[in-house]
Amino acid sequence: MRKVVKEPEKEHIMKLTLCMAHDEKDDKLRESAVKLLNECAPDMGQQLCEYFIVHEICSLGYDQKANVRQTVARNLLPKIRSAIGFIVFIEILIKVNKVN
Numbered sequence: 001m002r003k004v005v006k007e008p009e010k011e012h013i014m015k016l017t018l019c020m021a022h023d024e025k026d027d028k029l030r031e032s033a034v035k036l037l038n039e040c041a042p043d044m045g046q047q048l049c050e051y052f053i054v055h056e057i058c059s060l061g062y063d064q065k066a067n068v069r070q071t072v073a074r075n076l077l078p079k080i081r082s083a084i085g086f087i088v089f090i091e092i093l094i095k096v097n098k099v100n
Contacts, residue, residue: 010043018033018052020033021037031067037080039079041082041083044083045083046085053080060072
């Protein structure tokens with residue numbers, strides 16, 4: 001995964017993952033999107049993570065399906081946290097915990 005992300009195709013990978021995250025019919029695709037966003041976060045850079053990945057993760061944290069929300073909870077800390085600023089991370093936790 002890391003070799004692919006470091007190539008110039010970052011934008012393409014991000015677009016595909018975001019399409020998966022917005023698939024209303026298939027919760028397994030949304031779960032996979034969360035996992036991919038987590039894996040890609042360290043290689044995408046802080047700015048891209050804070051402006052795109054964080055918002056997608058927050059959005060998926062409000063998903064109607066419990067399994068998608070659980071996947072968000074399991075994947076929030078490992079790699080996304082290391083790719084974003086501490087204050088942004090705390091803001092995510094506050095937003096997600098207000099609803100759930």
